[in-house]
Amino acid sequence: MQLDLFAAVLDEYLQSGSLSNESLYAHLGRAGAVQPAAFAQRTAIGASGEQHSPAKRRVRWIQQTLKAMGLIERIPQQRGVWRATTKAKADLTPAQPKVVLLGFHTELGIGIWGNAVDVLNRIDEPVSLFLTSPPYALRQPRAYGNPSQQAYVDFITSTLEPICRTLAPGGVVALNVSNDIFVEGSPERSTYREELVLAIKSRCGLALMDSLIWLNPCKPPGPIQWASKQRMQLGVAYEHVLYFTNDPHRCKADNRRILQPHTPAQRRLIERGGENRTAVNADGAYRIRPGSYGNATAGSIQRNVLNVSHNCPSQRALRAKTDALGLPRHGAVMPLKLARMLVEFFCPPGELVVDPFAGSFTTARAAEDTGRRWICGDKHLEYVLLGQHRMQPAVA
Ligand SMILES: C[S@@+](CC[C@H](N)C(=O)[O-])C[C@H]1O[C@@H](n2cnc3c(N)ncnc32)[C@H](O)[C@@H]1O
Incomplete structure (x- = not known):
């Protein structure tokens, strides 16, 4: 190759x-x-x-x-x-502007070494899901580089421009972004995310469907200054997955693809035919009648708080593989379980998923495992090489 x-x-x-x-x-x-x-x-x-x-x-x-x-x-x-x-x-080798190289391919997808804009500009077929964790607006940048808070909105909206041209009707743009960006020297949280949502709506014409919460119980403690020292903030535990579409009524997301098993209490309720009481709650907003919640369904609807720890077997296998290959460890890997859930929810099987900030190619791996086609790329050669190994079954 x-x-x-x-x-x-x-x-x-x-x-x-x-x-x-x-x-x-x-x-x-x-x-x-x-x-x-x-x-x-x-x-x-x-x-x-x-x-x-x-x-x-x-x-x-x-x-x-x-x-x-x-x-x-x-x-x-x-x-x-x-x-x-x-x-x-240097540890990481960045792609030159406009140079795009095929890194590897699988049955369902291709891994590319190149800058996001250059990769996206070459896509000429309908994209059903654009799922990515772009570099965050961090003050202490990761090894792979991060845009400043001031430049962030422009960085994201200009990256999205080419994808908006190829997004299929009802296609989804899902961005995993940080909640923990602070105004410099202050415990005040930045409103960059709110500004980003408004800019994506006005500049890219995309409608916000939800801001899912990714609850990560293993998130490292922080913000040290404002939670551990000055005590005026609580410890951080979540990030957002913002999701947008170009056509809300035809949105490709479908929660039936990620139904959750019923809890034992729900199963018991269904088995006995549902509620046997009448109640009116919240000033009439919710009514319970005999038989309510008694329909047998294939599973429960996933709630919009996704509780997934980043410390999982897939991360451990990836770290071991990275070390064995002598490649630099990636500092911001999404748990594979979360990526799978998002890919399945947002994108019908067989359709195309794109992630131009692929890092360790978690989106690619999730798409490959769940039968979606994919095009993923990263600016850094070493991560593309890692991505190639990520496709081996043992590193899942
Ligand atoms: C937050 S990480 C993505 C992590 C990924 N979701 C995973 O699970 O491994 C962001 C990635 O974007 C890459 N990157 C930064 N700027 C880029 C650009 N202009 N074009 C393409 N990739 C870029 C970095 O090399 C980094 O791997």
């Missing part, structure tokens, strides 16, 4: 300091990235019919891409000898 070889070539430069082309071919052969015999094979290429090695040409094409991306440079006065640049030695 294109990205495997790309990563292998970059890795050789990072490991070796400097390399001539012939040593690079030998290293790639030893590392198993290319069959050594492939470098010896020649075929006629071009109008002149001259004999060339397709494997060497592929490697040199990657070399030129790495050069264009500023990740390798020629060593002065040494013909054909290259080395990794300081930029390449």
Whole structure:
């Protein structure tokens, strides 16, 4: 696959300091990235019919891409000898603007290395679900970079613009965003989320369906200054999943796809034919009659508070795999259980899910597991490589 070889070539430069082309071919052969015999094979290429090695040409094409991306440079006065640049030695390798590379594919989807806008601009089929956790507006940025609070609304709405053009009628745009953004130096919460909702409505023409609460009982304690020290805030425990659509009456979300098992008390009520009393509650807003709640149903409707801990087996398996591969750990992984629930609720089977801020490719994994097609991408090469391994059954 294109990205495997790309990563292998970059890795050789990072490991070796400097390399001539012939040593690079030998290293790639030893590392198993290319069959050594492939470098010896020649075929006629071009109008002149001259004999060339397709494997060497592929490697040199990657070399030129790495050069264009500023990740390798020629060593002065040494013909054909290259080395990794300081930029390449950073932990995370960002994609260049407008450069989009296929990282890997599965039966149902493709993983792409590229900037969100560039990935989204290339999608030309109807998207049923755009589900993502964009980088949050954090003051202390994560390793992968975060937009400022001031730039946040523009960052999100400009990312959404291309997707709004391809969103299927009733398609869903779901954004997992933080509730814990504070005005600098103050216990006052930022109203960026409210501003974001209004901007998505006015600039992108999308209607807000709900702001689901993702209750995460394992969320690290915070905000330290305002809850643990000054005591004027409560400890944080949730984030939002805002969901929008371009056509509320045709919205593709369907709670029958995520019905929850009845509780023992509900089962007992159904078995005995429902209520056997009459009551009027809340000034007539709720009425109970004999037989109320007695219909046998396939399950209970999921409430709009989703209680899912981020400390789950899928996260542990992913961390172990990341360490084994020597890749940087991703600092903001969504629990797979939550992603599955959201994908199933928002998107009918077989339709297309998109996540351009894919991180460790949790959305992709959830879509693959539940039979939805998907296109997911991330700006950082290392996360795309991680995503490729995320598709193995054992890392679910
Ligand atoms: C909050 S994380 C997503 C985590 C993901 N939901 C998961 O479960 O792993 C945001 C991701 O967006 C990526 N990112 C940041 N800016 C980007 C951009 N302009 N285009 C594409 N990806 C970007 C970061 O590399 C990071 O992996």
